[in-house]
Amino acid sequence: MSLPTSVPVPDAFETRTNATFEALMWALSRPGTVQNLPAQGMAGIAEALLDRECRVFCDDPALAVQIATFGAARVDLPLADHCFLGLGRNIDRLAHVAVGSALYPDAGATVVAEAEFGAGQRLRLTGPGIETSDEIALGGIAPEFWAMRTAVCRYPAGFDLFLICGAQVIGLPRSITIEVL
Amino acid sequence: MTIAALTKPWQALSYGFLDASAKRELRRKMLKAIAVPGCQMPYASREVPMARGWGTGGLQVTLTLLRPSSVVKVIDQGADDSVNAASIRSFLSKVSGATETWDTTAATILQSRHRIPEERLRADQVLVLQVPNPEPLRPVEPNMSIARQMHADADYGRLWLILYEQIVRSGRVMQGAAYPSLVNGRHVMTPSPIPRWDVPKLHMAQHLTFLSAGREKRLYAVPPFTRVEPLVFSDIPYQVEDHAALTCHRSGLRGYFMNEIPQDDGSAQFELSDSHLGIKAIRQAEGSAVEIGPTWYENGKMPQ
Numbered sequence: 001m002s003l004p005t006s007v008p009v010p011d012a013f014e015t016r017t018n019a020t021f022e023a024l025m026w027a028l029s030r031p032g033t034v035q036n037l038p039a040q041g042m043a044g045i046a047e048a049l050l051d052r053e054c055r056v057f058c059d060d061p062a063l064a065v066q067i068a069t070f071g072a073a074r075v076d077l078p079l080a081d082h083c084f085l086g087l088g089r090n091i092d093r094l095a096h097v098a099v100g101s102a103l104y105p106d107a108g109a110t111v112v113a114e115a116e117f118g119a120g121q122r123l124r125l126t127g128p129g130i131e132t133s134d135e136i137a138l139g140g141i142a143p144e145f146w147a148m149r150t151a152v153c154r155y156p157a158g159f160d161l162f163l164i165c166g167a168q169v170i171g172l173p174r175s176i177t178i179e180v181l
Numbered sequence: 182m183t184i185a186a187l188t189k190p191w192q193a194l195s196y197g198f199l200d201a202s203a204k205r206e207l208r209r210k211m212l213k214a215i216a217v218p219g220c221q222m223p224y225a226s227r228e229v230p231m232a233r234g235w236g237t238g239g240l241q242v243t244l245t246l247l248r249p250s251s252v253v254k255v256i257d258q259g260a261d262d263s264v265n266a267a268s269i270r271s272f273l274s275k276v277s278g279a280t281e282t283w284d285t286t287a288a289t290i291l292q293s294r295h296r297i298p299e300e301r302l303r304a305d306q307v308l309v310l311q312v313p314n315p316e317p318l319r320p321v322e323p324n325m326s327i328a329r330q331m332h333a334d335a336d337y338g339r340l341w342l343i344l345y346e347q348i349v350r351s352g353r354v355m356q357g358a359a360y361p362s363l364v365n366g367r368h369v370m371t372p373s374p375i376p377r378w379d380v381p382k383l384h385m386a387q388h389l390t391f392l393s394a395g396r397e398k399r400l401y402a403v404p405p406f407t408r409v410e411p412l413v414f415s416d417i418p419y420q421v422e423d424h425a426a427l428t429c430h431r432s433g434l435r436g437y438f439m440n441e442i443p444q445d446d447g448s449a450q451f452e453l454s455d456s457h458l459g460i461k462a463i464r465q466a467e468g469s470a471v472e473i474g475p476t477w478y479e480n481g482k483m484p485q
Contacts (some may be wrong), residue, residue: 007249007278008194008196008197008276009196009249009276009278010196010197010248010249011196013189013201014196014201015196015248017204017205018246018247018248018332019248021208021245022246022248024212025208025211025215025389026389027214027216027457028212028404029389029404029405030404030405047208048208049205049206049208049212050205051201051202051206052206053202053206054209068183069186101333102333103329103330103333103336105213105217105222106213106217106220106222108216110209110212110213111322112225128218128365128403128404128406128407128408129366129405129406129407130406131354131385131406136365137392153215154228155367156217156220156367156368158216160212160213169205173215173216173217173364174216174217175216175217175218175303176419
């Protein structure tokens with residue numbers, strides 16, 4: 001194989017998805033820190049991660065149409081490996097999100113939801129990615145969600161959470177402990 | 182929906198060599214690997230123009246991360262100029278337009294085989310380690326389905342048994358490289374064949390580490406500020422190689438990991454394993470304005 005002699009240039013799609021992934025990677029590596037996405041909303045995350053190998057649950061019909069163009073199958077919540085939903089109400093259904101098992105932790109879902117940063121419920125985070133402990137405030141999430149998360153995520157099983165506020169993202173992996181203050 | 186919407190313009194080569202679907206799969210698995218530190222995540226491991234077992238796992242992770250502004254350093258046993266390292270580095274820059282460097286402090290992505298550089302990695306740097314055998318339980322359990330069950334049960338007793346047998350036979354732990362280490366208090370990982378000297382560098386580090394085995398099709402990660410504790414007995418502490426008192430015969434530096442160079446008369450000389458640290462020290466001694474970054478080991482000791 002001969003490589004091209006000119007320097008390859010990434011197209012807009014590659015640049016966007018690469019930057020989105022980098023934001024998600026650092027968000028999950030340093031839980032509680034705010035990372036910047038190249039574009040607003042959840043569609044960019046779906047674009048960077050999803051294709052025909054994925055099964056998706058999506059609340060928002062408009063977003064579901066966009067995600068369908070990436071080829072992911074639309075399925076019920078317990079079957080989905082990526083869930084795009086709201087955490088403001090109807091929290092009971094999160095008991096059915098795929099969490100994998102100790103045998104297959106990678107079967108745990110990635111949950112993407114909207115939230116408000118810097119206002120609302122104060123939380124203390126400890127665990128991998130945080131040197132000692134960190135405090136954040138998140139709004140727009142039903143108060144019973146945090147107890148639900150603790151009950152469902154029996155490490156190493158669990159789901160990983162990305163919270164979106166405009167073009168910003170916070171990652172809360174299953175490995176960290178979240179204390180409601 | 183139109184046919185045109187489902188297709189992309191023709192390209193001679195995908196940016197960063199891997200096609201978009203390969204990158205998406207790696208991204209999904211890399212996120213899961215960060216979420217469960219030290220737990221091996223299976224991935225597809227695509228073909229790359231290099232034989233499996235020569236760093237294809239690390240290469241795929243690096244290719245997924247690369248962008249034109251990236252600065253890549255590739256080392257093989259500490260050296261930037263070995264054939265394997267030089268070939269991988271030139272491949273990476275050819276397919277991505279990324280800048281090549283030998284300098285640990287200048288790099289944004291460091292791909293490494295069997296060493297972690299002596300200079301401290303910063304919070305914005307990513308270390309990618311090439312892993313030949315990702316399964317710490319393989320010496321005690323060749324059946325990988327049973328090994329998976331043992332990971333699920335955190336059943337690691339037989340790894341301590343190996344260490345115990347080494348102490349009984351030889352009087353000390355003989356595990357030289359790939360020392361099994363407990364990550365985040367839950368999963369035992371093999372930190373790839375880095376010497377014992379390098380394992381403490383992963384504990385509560387600033388940087389993010391990916392470990393990827395292309396032939397075995399598994400990757401795992403150590404996020405920043407994650408506990409990485411080598412398996413030890415409470416009465417026999419973890420010992421790194423006894424290199425603290427050795428002096429590099431070329432650069433004069435002391436207190437770092439050394440390569441032993443046998444001499445004709447039966448004696449041995451030592452030189453720095455981290456070759457670019459040695460180059461920096463020599464240039465500094467010659468009067469060039471070269472900055473050596475803070476190192477993990479100070480005077481041959483890792484600060485607690």
